[in-house]
Amino acid sequence: MSELRRLRPIRHIETPHLDIxxxxxxxxxxxxxxxxHGFPYDIHSYADVAPSLADAGFRVIVPYLRGYGETxxxxxxxxxxxxxxxxxxxxxxxxxxxxxxxxxxAGYDWGGRAAxxxxxxxxxxxxxxxxxxxxxIQDIGASMQPLSPHLEAGFWYFFxxxxxRGRLGLTENRRGIADVIWxxxxxxxxxxxxxxxxxxxxxENPDFVDVVLHSYRHRLNRVxxxxxxxxxxxxxxxxxxxxxxxxxxxxxxxxxxxxxxATTAGVHFAGPHEHRRVPHAGHNLxxxxxxxxxxxxxxxAELAGLTLLRRPxx
Numbered sequence: 001m002s003e004l005r006r007l008r009p010i011r012h013i014e015t016p017h018l019d020i021x022x023x024x025x026x027x028x029x030x031x032x033x034x035x036x037h038g039f040p041y042d043i044h045s046y047a048d049v050a051p052s053l054a055d056a057g058f059r060v061i062v063p064y065l066r067g068y069g070e071t072x073x074x075x076x077x078x079x080x081x082x083x084x085x086x087x088x089x090x091x092x093x094x095x096x097x098x099x100x101x102x103x104x105x106a107g108y109d110w111g112g113r114a115a116x117x118x119x120x121x122x123x124x125x126x127x128x129x130x131x132x133x134x135x136x137i138q139d140i141g142a143s144m145q146p147l148s149p150h151l152e153a154g155f156w157y158f159f160x161x162x163x164x165r166g167r168l169g170l171t172e173n174r175r176g177i178a179d180v181i182w183x184x185x186x187x188x189x190x191x192x193x194x195x196x197x198x199x200x201x202x203x204e205n206p207d208f209v210d211v212v213l214h215s216y217r218h219r220l221n222r223v224x225x226x227x228x229x230x231x232x233x234x235x236x237x238x239x240x241x242x243x244x245x246x247x248x249x250x251x252x253x254x255x256x257x258x259x260x261x262a263t264t265a266g267v268h269f270a271g272p273h274e275h276r277r278v279p280h281a282g283h284n285l286x287x288x289x290x291x292x293x294x295x296x297x298x299x300x301a302e303l304a305g306l307t308l309l310r311r312p313x314x
Contacts, residue, residue, distance in 0.1 A: 010070065015093035017078055017086075021070035022063035022094075026054035031127070031306060032100045033297060034091065035062045038109020039212060040178035041284055042068055042202035044195075045108070048290035053297060061098070065110060066090055067211030069202040080207050082110075082215025084138050085229035085236060088117025092125060101125070104304075106297055108132035108285055110215070120240040121232065128300035129246040130293070132285045133257045134275070135268040137236050143221050154184055154256040161216040170212060174203040186282025188253035241270040245303035247296040248273070251281030251288070272303045 012021055023043060033053055035046045043062045050060045064071040067082065091114050095103055104127045105115035113136040119126045120137060146152065157177065160166040170177060179196055182189070202208075217223040225233050246269050250259035262275040276296060281289040 012070070013094070013097045014074060015090065015097045017074060017093065018066055018090065019072045019074055020063050020090075020094055020097075022061055023050070024062070025050050025060045026058050028059060030054075030057045030059035031301060032059045032061065032095075032098075032103035034094070034103050034105050034107075034115075035060065035286070036091070036105065036107030036111025036114050037062075037065060037068070038107070038111050038284070039215070040174075040181055040199075040203060041109070041287075042199045044199050045284055045287045047287065049286045049293050052290065052294045056294075056298070058104075058297075061094075061103075063094060064202060064205075065114070067207045068205050071205065073207060079226040080210035080214060081218070081226045081229070082211040082213075083218040083225045083229060083233065084113050084117055085225065085232040087114035088121065089229065089232065090114065091118040092122055095125060102127050104128045104130070104297060104300060106130035106286075106293070106300075109136075109283065112136045113138070116242060117232075117236060119242050119244050119246070121235055123242075123244050126244045127306070128304040129242060129244055130249070130296045130300050131246065132249045132251070132283075133254070134248040134250070134260070134265045135242065137239060137268075138219050139237075139239060140219060140221050140233075141237060143219060151256065151258075157181060158216050158220060161213050162220065162222055167209065167213055171209050174208065175200040178203065182284070184255045186251075186253065186284055186288060187255050188280050189282050189284065189288050239268060241268050243271040245272040245300055246274075247300045247303070248275045249278055249281075249285055249292065249296055250275070251278050251283065251285050253280050253282045254285075256283060274299065274303070 037045045053060045107115045112131040116136045119129045248265050252259050259277050265275040266273050278289045278292045286293045
């Protein structure tokens with residue numbers, strides 16, 4: 001049974017755009033930490049991280065991102081955009097709804113991008129940041145610059161999702177596509193079928209396909225973003241620096257993102273920053289290496305000047 005059963009039952013809260021489903025653990029008066037998942041994953045990436053942080057005295061909030069799980073759009077007329085500005089704004093709006101003035105943000109993949117966006121444009125709301133694969137704000141203007149063939153091969157689904165064939169494929173084979181991506185992203189992670197089985201229901205969200213397709217089409221500059229995010233996207237196009245204290249992580253067994261050194265990983269981080277390389281961890285680093293991820297959050301809190309008295313349980 002998942003360690004997430006130790007969290008309080010799933011809750012819902014409305015923001016201007018979403019009815020967000022989330023799990024929560026830890027004392028309400030603890031330092032808030034938002035744990036943000038990626039594609040194609042779900043909140044179970046934090047099955048071990050969340051209880052450990054709660055045991056250490058943090059207030060832990062683990063939301064389903066837009067298009068996943070029980071999170072729903074409030075208005076049927078709202079564009080099902082997956083663009084980076086929307087993901088980052090969702091984080092701030094969730095904090096507003098929960099009346100959280102400032103929080104530590106931590107994530108990977110889409111969740112890491114949402115955290116980076118929020119940290120870059122609203123540093124007043126962010127205590128500290130933990131991001132797998134470093135600075136994840138997309139340089140959409142440079143999206144057509146080619147990468148090495150090996151890296152391009154790992155991003156096959158970016159281009160698949162540009163097509164109607166990709167739409168049909170994702171609609172019909174959500175779990176199967178996730179299986180392929182998981183194995184490519186984390187070649188050292190020998191996950192059981194049950195691991196994917198518990199994440200796959202999150203992909204049955206009625207908006208999942210539209211949000212995913214828009215995300216990848218927008219990042220490759222093939223579709224426009226929603227007008228309400230135009231100003232924020234223009235700001236992100238400047239690749240703003242992240243000034244809040246930050247710890248970045250690279251898995252040494254990430255199938256898509258080669259691990260970097262601290263100098264390379266520190267580009268665009270203008271505040272206190274540390275970079276860590278995690279052996280045997282792939283792209284879903286919080287699930288594959290939960291203790292280093294928890295340690296990174298504790299260290300980010302320390303960089304922000306917080307004194308933490310309780311240690312997480314191993």
